[in-house]
Amino acid sequence: MNRIHELFKRKNKNILSVFFTAGFPKLDDTKTIAIALEKAGADIIEIGIPFSDPVADGPVIQQSNKTALDNGMNVKLLLKQVTEIRKTVKLPIILMGYLNPVMQYGVEKFCAEAKQAGVDGLILPDLPIREYETECKSFFHINDLLNIFLISPTTSAQRIIEIDKASSGFIYAVSASSTTGSKTDLSGEQENYLQKLKGMKLKNPFLVGFGISNCAAFSKVCRYGAGAIVGSAFINLLKNTSSMEEDINRFVKEMMEG
Amino acid sequence: MKYTIDKNGYYGKFGGSFIPEMLYPNVEELRLNYQAIMQSPEFKNEFQYLLRHYVGRPTPLFFAARLSEKYRAKIFLKREDLCHTGAHKINNTIGQILLARRLGKGKIIAETGAGQHGVATATVCALMGMDCIVYMGKLDMERQRPNVERMRILGARVIAATSGNMTLKDATNEAMRHWINHPTDTHYIIGSVVGPHPYPDMVAQFQSVISEEIKNQLQNDIGNPYPDYVVACVGGGSNAAGAYYHFLNDEHVQLIGVEAAGKGVNTNESAATTALGKVGILHGSKSLLMQTEDGQVIEPYSISAGLDYPGIGPLHAHLFDVGRVQFINATDDEAMNAGIELSRLEGIIPAIESAHAVAALSQLTLSEEDVVVLNLSGRGDKDLETYIKWGRY
Numbered sequence: 001m002n003r004i005h006e007l008f009k010r011k012n013k014n015i016l017s018v019f020f021t022a023g024f025p026k027l028d029d030t031k032t033i034a035i036a037l038e039k040a041g042a043d044i045i046e047i048g049i050p051f052s053d054p055v056a057d058g059p060v061i062q063q064s065n066k067t068a069l070d071n072g073m074n075v076k077l078l079l080k081q082v083t084e085i086r087k088t089v090k091l092p093i094i095l096m097g098y099l100n101p102v103m104q105y106g107v108e109k110f111c112a113e114a115k116q117a118g119v120d121g122l123i124l125p126d127l128p129i130r131e132y133e134t135e136c137k138s139f140f141h142i143n144d145l146l147n148i149f150l151i152s153p154t155t156s157a158q159r160i161i162e163i164d165k166a167s168s169g170f171i172y173a174v175s176a177s178s179t180t181g182s183k184t185d186l187s188g189e190q191e192n193y194l195q196k197l198k199g200m201k202l203k204n205p206f207l208v209g210f211g212i213s214n215c216a217a218f219s220k221v222c223r224y225g226a227g228a229i230v231g232s233a234f235i236n237l238l239k240n241t242s243s244m245e246e247d248i249n250r251f252v253k254e255m256m257e258g
Numbered sequence: 259m260k261y262t263i264d265k266n267g268y269y270g271k272f273g274g275s276f277i278p279e280m281l282y283p284n285v286e287e288l289r290l291n292y293q294a295i296m297q298s299p300e301f302k303n304e305f306q307y308l309l310r311h312y313v314g315r316p317t318p319l320f321f322a323a324r325l326s327e328k329y330r331a332k333i334f335l336k337r338e339d340l341c342h343t344g345a346h347k348i349n350n351t352i353g354q355i356l357l358a359r360r361l362g363k364g365k366i367i368a369e370t371g372a373g374q375h376g377v378a379t380a381t382v383c384a385l386m387g388m389d390c391i392v393y394m395g396k397l398d399m400e401r402q403r404p405n406v407e408r409m410r411i412l413g414a415r416v417i418a419a420t421s422g423n424m425t426l427k428d429a430t431n432e433a434m435r436h437w438i439n440h441p442t443d444t445h446y447i448i449g450s451v452v453g454p455h456p457y458p459d460m461v462a463q464f465q466s467v468i469s470e471e472i473k474n475q476l477q478n479d480i481g482n483p484y485p486d487y488v489v490a491c492v493g494g495g496s497n498a499a500g501a502y503y504h505f506l507n508d509e510h511v512q513l514i515g516v517e518a519a520g521k522g523v524n525t526n527e528s529a530a531t532t533a534l535g536k537v538g539i540l541h542g543s544k545s546l547l548m549q550t551e552d553g554q555v556i557e558p559y560s561i562s563a564g565l566d567y568p569g570i571g572p573l574h575a576h577l578f579d580v581g582r583v584q585f586i587n588a589t590d591d592e593a594m595n596a597g598i599e600l601s602r603l604e605g606i607i608p609a610i611e612s613a614h615a616v617a618a619l620s621q622l623t624l625s626e627e628d629v630v631v632l633n634l635s636g637r638g639d640k641d642l643e644t645y646i647k648w649g650r651y
Contacts, residue, residue, distance in 0.1 A: 053555050131274065152279050
């Protein structure tokens with residue numbers, strides 16, 4: 001069974017998924033970070049495939065993408081690193097990135113090798129539903145890779161239902177109309193949106209991402225969704241850390257327990 | 259028509275709408291409404307009125323006698339450089355701002371490379387009393403200073419894009435990010451035939467007035483609406499799309515696209531996408547794209563700020579793919595020399611973008627009977643500093 005399905009069977013609230021960019025801050029940190037996240041108690045590891053033009057990302061993740069590319073990160077190396085990580089790490093691993101690097105690698109080849117490396121799911125925000133279904137879905141299916149779609153506060157109810165139908169594993173609910181790492185206060189409008197989403201009784205659980213930077217925000221969104229995704233705040237920590245494992249441990253504990 | 263988009267927004271295998279969900283509602287709203295709005299008589303009237311009385315259309319089709327003598331052909335210049343604000347860009351910004359108003363948007367954002375599209379956007383925003391933010395690469399702001407100040411005089415806020423190479427691609431990234439953060443009250447006026455569907459089709463339609471006029475003017479001037487060649491420079495490709503549009507199905511009209519070779523196609527300092535690119539996805543559409551083996555976008559180079567974009571519009575990728583347009587290129591030096599040549603022969607200082615099209619004349623095998631229409635997309639005022647720095651005149 002896919003590790004993401006397994007996780008949601010076992011646990012349906014307060015799930016913490018942590019995002020970081022592969023090859024950042026140093027090329028070989030990917031493995032260290034993944035292992036430390038599992039040890040600290042995170043539930044899902046989401047590894048970013050760096051891209052030169054990350055249009056949905058704010059300055060923090062843009063910068064980490066640039067550093068990673070300057071360090072020499074690429075898809076082939078990332079898959080090799082995931083293979084290494086899988087030797088010890090049991091958590092679900094999701095790769096997240098823009099479509100072009102995956103397309104150049106070849107979607108079929110990428111899916112097969114991702115499966116082999118131990119990847120459980122993919123998030124490709126600029127892959128439209130139609131193109132996914134017509135050109136990619138079969139490769140995802142034969143390799144048991146889940147495709148995670150995004151929804152945002154401006155996504156219509158009708159489209160949410162359509163996305164729910166096309167999704168498997170979970171839905172990535174973007175907390176606000178923003179790029180990643182924006183300051184969000186998670187009040188009023190956003191809570192209404194999450195409440196509405198909760199009330200829709202979708203077949204897939206949803207995790208809330210974008211702007212979740214501390215324990216208060218984490219516990220707030222966990223009242224509506226199955227958990228949350230933390231990215232920019234974690235990248236900021238990695239940027240400034242001098243003792244990575246310790247800091248990761250503290251970060252995850254503080255996020256989940258306050 | 260063989261060269262129009264299909265129901266999914268593709269020209270052949272190029273195009274589509276590869277955007278994150280946060281942009282979907284904005285783009286979808288546009289997709290659902292643009293055709294109906296553009297075809298309404300009331301919109302058409304207002305658009306045509308402004309093109310005529312504000313932009314100064316129709317622009318002349320000028321028979322360039324001395325240029326013709328030199329290249330031994332009948333060369334006509336389509337004078338888009340005489341449009342208000344100095345380039346064809348305003349045809350599109352007028353169209354899009356009228357559309358934005360009908361969609362109830364109060365704020366406008368845009369990206370700009372050479373600054374021509376930024377100026378054209380700032381201009382129509384002033385005309386309509388709408389808020390305007392223009393993203394421009396920091397490097398482009400330095401090399402196109404007069405245009406930055408023009409935008410500011412017109413009341414626009416110019417924000418420097420400081421990521422990447424700090425040119426057009428990065429300005430486009432920043433504009434898209436801004437749009438993600440302001441999804442309901444803002445319309446993004448993309449300046450070229452790039453971006454997610456319906457932008458390439460919409461911008462091409464707004465620019466198609468160029469070829470519509472060429473056809474009428476040739477009919478009047480020489481009694482035949484069809485030239486043998488239409489020549490235009492291609493960055494993203496909006497002036498070329500406009501100049502080709504009504505000739506696309508007239509297969510006997512040879513269409514020539516001129517890309518910026520920069521310092522040379524094989525020097526790693528180039529912007530010749532059809533020569534150097536392969537199929538990829540950037541800024542919401544599948545097209546030809548200059549990229550590394552790993553799918554990272556390559557920073558292009560050209561002396562012309564309006565041509566150093568790493569891709570071309572999906573329509574052009576398709577026209578290249580099926581062989582309908584022949585793409586050639588001109589280096590910095592060839593373009594600059596051609597700019598000086600046009601200045602001396604015809605008394606017209608062209609934008610350096612358009613000078614690339616002039617440079618193509620020497621690469622074509624022309625006969626004396628051939629009628630060539632060269633789309634002179636912009637004037638050289640904004641490029642004086644580059645001409646002065648280049649210095650060989």
